[in-house]
Amino acid sequence: MEPVFREAVSQLTDERQVVVATVVKTSGSTPQKPGAKLLVRDDGSGVGTLGGGCVEGDIWFAAQQLLKSGGAAEMRSYELNEELAAEDGLICGGTMYFLIDPVRQPVDYQVHAEEVVAAYEGGPPVAIANLMVAPEGSDFTVGAKLLIRENGETVGTLGDTALDERSVRKGANLMALGKQEYVVDEETGVEVFVEAFTTPPTMVLAGGGHVSKAIAPIARSVGMRVFVVDDRPEFANAERFPEAEIVLNQDFVSGIADLPINANTFIVIATRGHRYDDTALEAAALTPARYVALLGSKRKTIMIYEELIRRGVPLDRIRELRAPSGLDITARTPEEIAISIVAEILMFRLGGTGLPMKLDEKLLQVAARHAREEGATAAAD
DSSP, rough: OHHHHHHHHHHHHHTTEEEEEEEEEEESSOOOOOOOEHHHHHHHHEOOOSHHHHHHHHHHHHHHHHHTTTTOOOOEEOOOOHHHHTTTTTOOOEEEEEEEEEEOOOOHHHHHHHHHOOOOHHOOEEEEEEEEEETTTTOOOOTEEEEEEEEEEEEOSSHHHHHHHHHHHHHHHHHTTEEEEEOOOTOOOOEEEEEEEEEEOOEEEOOHHHHHHHHHHHHHHTTTTEEOSSTTTTTSSSOTTTTSEEEEEEHHHHHHHOEEEOOOEEEEESSSSSHHHHHHHHHHHHHSEEEEEESSHHHHHHHHHHHHTTTOOOOOHHHHHHHHOOOOOOOOOOHHHHHHHHHHHHHHHHOOOOOOOOHHHHHHHHHHHHHHHHHHHEEEE
């Protein structure tokens, strides 16, 4: 999404019109999830993707028509039935909802885009509430926007003070991890898509050993910034961790304290021994990071937890720690352990269950029945 906002800033600075199309809601199996964006320039070119295929092509065409006609923002839905999916070679069976939003004047969107870009670069998080559906006969306008800053300040309005206030509260809740939510406002009947933006997720590796070395490239490949802390120069250097944005050669406690850590930071404690693990874990527990994990056995975890409780770390915070770290895949090698830990982080961050996605017996029988029925029909013909 970041390239879309950067391009919006560039185009609006040059006083060029654009259309920003956003996936705001999905159900079932779809090629993209809420928050995906496509910016269409006035020359017909674009940045971003809504998942490709004929649906994206149709929205691209609609965006160009809006630029030519001067039309207003609109919400569209597409049901990815078997016929439509087959045209694009997709195996999808869901529904996608889009906001197609023409931006004609810099005042309409430039501040929003600039502050989102600043949030991605490490500035304060922000959220944008977009009005999607207005009750028939109301004075609300589809496409109305409310920019929500971390300190509660706003730019713009959705058309109702009380609705703005409720949207500010929702945006504040979503800012920490940069999430989105589609909301039906019970008071007004208005439907609003609230999307929040913050710095990219950051992996902090406390310890530069074999597991951390294996985690770093995987974390980077899924879009995370990587920071490394170790008090041994041979384990804390750019040559060993070329993927790392920051490598600190200092003790774990001061190193963790010196790093820019927020709620969208994921800390893995993987030091070389128990006496370093407990102090590093305590330092990490005192940060606002939502995910703090400890590499090691259950026995080691119990011993360290006992020490942290004696030192006064609140039990509620200890409950939030992920130890032992990772998903249970019976990992043994550093590379396997790294995959286990990053998989757990993705599950935590994206809201998954960690369970297998294999079809259950009921769905397998549905497939078998359809195959038999189609075979019988073909034989009859």
